[in-house]
Every structure is written in structure tokens, then in C-alpha cells.
Amino acid sequence: MVAAMKTNQRLDKRDLILAKGAEVMTRRGYHGAGVQEIVQAAGVPKGSFYHYFASKEDFAVQALQQVYEPRLQRYAQALANAALSPRQRIVAYYAELVEHFARQEKLEYHCFIGSLSFEMAELSPTLGAQVDAILQRSADILQQCLEQAQAAGELAADEDCANLASFVANAWQGALTRLKVSNSTRALDDFMLRLQRLLRA
Known part of the structure; x- marks a missing residue:
């Protein structure tokens, strides 16, 4: 049960970064959207980004x-x-x-x-x-x-x-x-x- 909750939390955080980051990248373009701006929009530390995404x-x-x-x-x-x-x-x-x-x-x-x-x-x-x-x-x-x-x-x-x-x-x-x-x-x-x-x- 605890393991399942942790898995859901990880998925939720990944989905949050994807959703907020996509909004940033849509407004500013690929080159205009930095990783720092993406994680700020998602309200997560920068390390979380590289935990889920290689680049x-x-x-x-x-x-x-x-x-x-x-x-x-x-x-x-x-x-x-x-x-x-x-x-x-x-x-x-x-x-x-x-x-x-x-x-x-x-x-x-x-x-x-x-x-x-x-x-x-x-x-x-x-x-x-x-x-x-x-x-x-x-x-x-x-x-x-x-x-x-x-x-x-x-x-x-x-x-x-x-x-x-x-x-x-x-x-x-x-x-x-x-x-x-x-x-x-x-x-x-x-x-x-x-x-x-x-x-x-």
C-alpha cells in the first residue's frame, strides 16, 4: 500500500512537471524555456526535473x-x-x-x-x-x-x-x-x- 502511494506520488510529480513545463514551453518556445523556469512553474526543485527526464x-x-x-x-x-x-x-x-x-x-x-x-x-x-x-x-x-x-x-x-x-x-x-x-x-x-x-x- 505504501509502495503504491509512493509510486502515485512520483507519477503525480512527473505529470505536474510535464503539464506546467508544457505551458511554459508553449508560451516561450523550446529555446526560450529553461529548465529553471519549468521547475519554478511546477513548484519543484531542479533535481526533480533530472530525476524524471534525461534532458x-x-x-x-x-x-x-x-x-x-x-x-x-x-x-x-x-x-x-x-x-x-x-x-x-x-x-x-x-x-x-x-x-x-x-x-x-x-x-x-x-x-x-x-x-x-x-x-x-x-x-x-x-x-x-x-x-x-x-x-x-x-x-x-x-x-x-x-x-x-x-x-x-x-x-x-x-x-x-x-x-x-x-x-x-x-x-x-x-x-x-x-x-x-x-x-x-x-x-x-x-x-x-x-x-x-x-x-x-
Whole structure:
């Protein structure tokens, strides 16, 4: 019982460092976020960081997994919602995200995976591979839903669902980048208009 409690405490501390550190790294970028700033945000001594992570790069790899695993699960659940048709699931999911940004008084978008992509993909093959794997899993989830839409007659029989999933996923990332630099939801609105047209039967 005591051993189990100690194990849970260790996991809780690791999760705390990952959560708080990911927030710091999202705001400041990989290079702008030092280990000292990460442990201060988590309220733990610096030695705790190196107890759980071999390096800042190791931390970033694990943080990516912690941040995006639940997001990918939510994405998969939304695109498997049997109450809606496959096409409706996709459109509704992205429409909800666009509405989320539109409701903000001050448009802000800080993307953990986007920041690491720009800063570290070339400098760290390990981080680059992790980022690519997460983005590919997202595209794979979308592809499965597109294939269901195709089977239901909501997409043309000759549509390349893998290519379409890749295009939509990349277009969404690009729209989010424009959101960040332009402080306007116009790119997201354009994305939604084009997505709806792409998914017409």
C-alpha cells in the first residue's frame, strides 16, 4: 500500500512537471524555456526535473505525448459519433473549434506542437519524429472518417481519402498559423468554407 502511494506520488510529480513545463514551453518556445523556469512553474526543485527526464529534449518528447494523447482521443471520439453522419462529424468538429476562437475577446493561439515544429524539427530528429507521428495520427483519424463518408455516399467513390485527410490537416495547421500572425479569424472562416465544399457529395 505504501509502495503504491509512493509510486502515485512520483507519477503525480512527473505529470505536474510535464503539464506546467508544457505551458511554459508553449508560451516561450523550446529555446526560450529553461529548465529553471519549468521547475519554478511546477513548484519543484531542479533535481526533480533530472530525476524524471534525461534532458530538456527528453522532457519535450514526453510532454508532446502527454499533451496530445488526450487530444487525439477526443478527436477520434468526435469523428466516431454515431449520432451524426461522417461528413457532419468532421464539419461539426472544426466548426466548434472555429467558434471557440471567435468567442475570444483577444485572439490568442499558442501551439505547443507548432512551436516545436518550427524551432526543433531540423535540430532534433527525435523531436521531429515525435511531432510528425502525432500529426500523422491526427490525419489517420480523419482518413478513417473520410472513408466512412465515402462508403456512405457522402464523398465520390474515386476520392483519395488519404490525400484529402493530409490536405485538410495541413490546411488547418496553416489556418492556425495565420490566426496567430494576423489576429483575425478570417483564415479559419476560409478554411471552413473550403472544407464544406470539399466534403460535398
